[in-house]
Structures are given as C-alpha cells and as structure tokens.
Amino acid sequence: MADARISLEQVLHVAKLARLTLSEQEAREMQEQLDAILRYMEGLDTLDVSEVPPTFHSIPMLAPLRPDVPARCSDRSEILAQAPDSQWGGFAVPLVLEVE
Amino acid sequence: MTAYEPVIGLEVHAQMRSRTKLFCGCPTDYGAPPNEQTCPVCLALPGALPVPNRAAIELAVQAGLALECEIASYSVFARKNYFYPDLPKGYQISQFELPLNVKGHLDIEVDGETKRIGITRIHVEEDAAKNIHGVGDTAVTVVDFNRGGTPLIEIVSEPDLRSADEAEAYLRKLRDILMFIGVNDGNLEEGSFRCDANVSIRPVGQAELGTRTELKNINSFRFVKKAIEHEIARQEGVVQSGGTIVQETRTWSEAQGKTISMRGKEEAHDYRYFPDPDLPPVVIDDTRIEALRAAMPELPAAKRARWQRELGLTEYDAGVLSSHPKVAAYFEEAARSFAERCTKSGAEAGKKVGNFVQAEVLRHVTTDGLEALFPVAATAIAELLAAVEDGTINGKIAKTVFATMVETGRAPQAIIEEQGLAQVTDTSAIEEAVRRVIESNPSQVAQYKAGKASLIGYFVGQVMKVTQGAANPKVVNETLRRLLDES
Secondary structure, eight states, rough: OOTSOOOHHHHHHHHHHTTTOOOHHHHHHHHHHHHHHHHHHHHGGGGGOSOOOOOOOOOOOOOOOBBEEEEEEEHHHHHHHHHEEETEEEEEEEEEOEEE | OOOOEEEEEEEEHHHHHHHBBBBSOOOOOOOOOOTTTOOOOTTTTTTOOOOHHHHHHHHHHHHHHHOEEOSSSEEEEEEEEETTTOTSEEEEEEOOOSSSSSEEEEEEEEEEEEEEEEEEEEEEEEEEEEEESSSSSSTEEETTTTTTTOEEEEEESSSOOOSHHHHHHHHHHHHHHHHTTTOOOOHHHTEEEEEEEEEEEEEEEESSSSEEEEEEEOOOOOHHHHHHHHHHHHHHHHHHHHHOOOOOOEEEEETTEEEEEEEOOOOOOOOOEEETTTTTEEOOOOHHHHHHHHOOOOHHHHHHHHHHHHHHOHHHHHHHHHHHHHHHHHHHHHHHHHHHHHTTTHHHHHHHHHHHHHIIGGOHHHHHHEEEEEESHHHHHHHHHHHHHHHHHHHHHHHHHHHHHHOOOHHHHHHHHHHTTBBBHHHHHHHHHHHHHHHHOOHHHHHTTTTOOGGGHHHHHHHHHHHTTOOOOHHHHHHHHHHHHHO
C-alpha cells in the first residue's frame, strides 16, 4: 500500500504494544482496515471545527460521584478460584524480574 | 573544565486518605490480608464499571488549593495503557490532557533563601496492585490487589530545582502540607508518599536541558538526597570523560551506595492515552471549590507565622512544635487551656507551654503516619504548668510530677498532694531553714558580708537542699537577703 495512512511498521508497533503476534498476512489485513478507518476520519478535514470543543466523551453527561462509604468486598477464595494459579492469598503469575 | 548545573524535577505519588478506593467501595486500609479488599471493579472483571469517589476528588482539589493551583472545573479521566501484572485492566485510569489541578507552586527555604518551585500539574489516578516476590514458588510473582485502585494524586514539579538539598526541602515541605490538610499520611516506609526524580545536567549558562534520567522507587528523604547527589556526580563523570547520558530509569541501591540502571523497564513509554469511555468528565463548580477552600485546615506555614505573632514563639520553636499535625494540635490545646486557667495572654502561655512541651513532652511522643501517641493529655500539661504559675510547685518539681504523670497516668494535683510536693511558701518555715543555713556556714556569711555578693547563690542552694527542693525560690531569696543583712 503505497499511500497508506498507516505504515506496516506502525501496525506492527501497535500490535507489539498490545502484545499481539500478527502474521505478515494478518498485519497487511490490519493495515488495510486501519487505513480505511483513517481515510473515513479524514472527512472531518472538510469541515471547519475550529469553534467546536474537543469531544472527551460520547454522551453529554457528567460523572456521577459516589459517597465515600465502604461496600462489601468479594470473597477471596471465590475470586482466587477463578485464576489459573494462586499462592499465599494472591494471584500467582510468572515471575516478574525486577532489578535489585 | 566546564562547570555543570544540575536540573531536577520531581514527581510525587501520594495516596489520598479516603476510606474507599477511587472507583469502587473497597476499603483502603493498610495491612489487610492479601486480596481481602477487592471486588469486580478493582479486579477488572468483565462488565464492571468505575464510579469516581467524591471524597477522593475533593481531597485532590484541596491539595491543589494548598499548592496554589488553578482548579479545573472540568477534568477528564484517561486510560494509560501498558501491561504489567499489577494492572489488571491493561491500563491505569489517570488524567492526561485535562488534569484536575494545574500551575501551582511551592515556596521552599534553603540556606536562608526562599525559592519558588513551580508545580506543573496535580492529577488524580488509581494506584497499582502490589507484586510480592519470594513467597510461594520461587518461579512466581504473587499479586495482591488490595492497593490496586487506591486513589493517588501525582504532583509534578517544574524542573526548577538545582540541588539535592532543594529537592529534599521541597519533598519535606510538600509532605508537611499534605499531612496538615489530611490528604496524605506522609508514610514513606509504607509507600503512601513516593518520589521519582528526573535529573539532568547542563553547562552553566546553557538554556537547553540535558538528557535526563529518572530515579525511581526511593523510599526515604535521606536516600532521595543521596541518590540525586550521586546521579549528578555520575552524569558529570560520564560527560567529562566524553560520554553521553542515556535516557533511562535508575534506582538507588543503598547497599551499593549508587544509582543503578533498571534494565527491563526500558520498554518504550508509549502509553497511548485516550479519554476513558467508561468515565464521563468530572465537573466541580466554583461554589463547591470555595466551600472546600473554606473547610481546609490551616496550612503549616500560616500556623507557624501565627504562633510567632500571637503565641510569642521563635521561628525555631514554631518549627519544632509543628513537626507533626497532632503535635501542633496538642501544643495549641495545652496553650489554650493554660491561658484559660491562669488568665494569661496568648504570648505568655505559648512561650511557657511551648518550652515545656519541647523540653519534656516531645521525647515521649511517638508518631505513625498521621497518628501520634502522647504520654499525657494536653489539658494535664496545662494543669501542671498552672500549678507552677500559682506557686504551688516550682519548675524543678514540675519535672518530677510530670515523670510520675507519664508513669502512672494520674492528674498533677493528685500527685502533688499525695507526695507532699507543694512548695513551702510559708514564710516561717522558710525563715527557719534560712536561719539554720546561716548558722552552719559562718565563714561564707563572713565572706558575703565582706562583699562577695555572688555567694547568695550558694545560700539559696543550701536552703533548697534543706527543704528538699520544695521551697519557693523567690521567698527564699528575699528571706536570705533580709536575714543576712540582719545577722
């Protein structure tokens, strides 16, 4: 794709950040689809949006705030039972190496 | 040789003292068994939705007000995307483009000079979970989500700091303020106040900033200072030997006495922030902001200035007595109670109570975060000092009574009566003692009469000895002078 709005390198970079392993075939498919989305968004370029405030949320509503009152927590044995491995009351995951 | 100037900016993560987490009702108490304070929201189970905690947002506004920030009436939560086992959603809910507080500042004093340090922003975000290594199998990391979702503020300074001392002064003052307004418990050891430092150097006079390194995970003020000092020296060494600084994350190793690179955390910081679709914008109106400002406790600097003005304290004394919010409150209560009992002015009461609290009480005080344990009630100190003021006991006996109060927890009056410590103001009893001292020290009396006036101190000491320290020193002095003149 010569004049693609997103390069194959960018697609692979985003895939890596998302921990996705894409075959070359899949990466090219993604590039095509993302390219179509970006081209569609270019439609905005034909409009004057200088007076339009940025949209931070799709619905014009404000966050309802919650009172600071403790609620009941989940049962630990129940939640840990859903994990592949648990030890010492915690979720056990492959060792995360940290310097020190 | 080129002279270099260090440039330092600090990022502080402070846990806010709300009862519950930022987006769910799980408690934030420290020290619960692992994963006992979790729910579908903070474990990121599918379908769970976050709802912001009003108290957390309002505490963050108060932090912004205390640091002279502009408070955004409209702020937005954003997703910061990265993968790590302590982050169950695969993103942290933070703020990016529209943080709650911007453009504040903090004035610090270093070597008698005041310097204003800019604060770029203070935003609200959720804390990550805790990874525990070395329990269970050696091949696993155990994740405890109790801390995950705890509300934090991240306070980002401008790169205005020029030395490790300035950085330390900034951190101490910042912690002090957050503790006094009750936003944070100031506990570095438990990780509720954490600091990262961005450090770079540049030739003196150059405007452009050098490449910086980020120092992370340093959990004491002393180590922050050492880490920054070391990092400045390390960077100068690299540059002077013709090398270049690599942008990287480093940490302080106390064991090795130097900063070390944290390889493995070097993955590109490509967080792909975007507004969180689960969370509509947060709006706080001016009326509410003003109400929060009005409800805010007195800031430590204002308190010290007022104490110097109204309670007659020196700058040093005011600093010592306001070293902790509970100590400050204790001193104020004792001073107020003393002033009421003795109908004294604030300045008289402040000075007397302040001296006694510093000299006697403080060494018995233990603090833990925002909590403090005092040996006796503040009003008991007022009662004790009132007994000195009305002449019932003297200052020396007061220390003995205080020791007994600490030991037994009993009231000063009861101890004074029970142990017969009330000082002798009865003139005839004192006269009797003075006569005995004069009779048994004829040579000193002769010397005194020959003009050695300084011997009066010796006589006072002898009388106090005879009366076992219980005589009123003023009456002793007067009686001595009178009887010596007569003899």
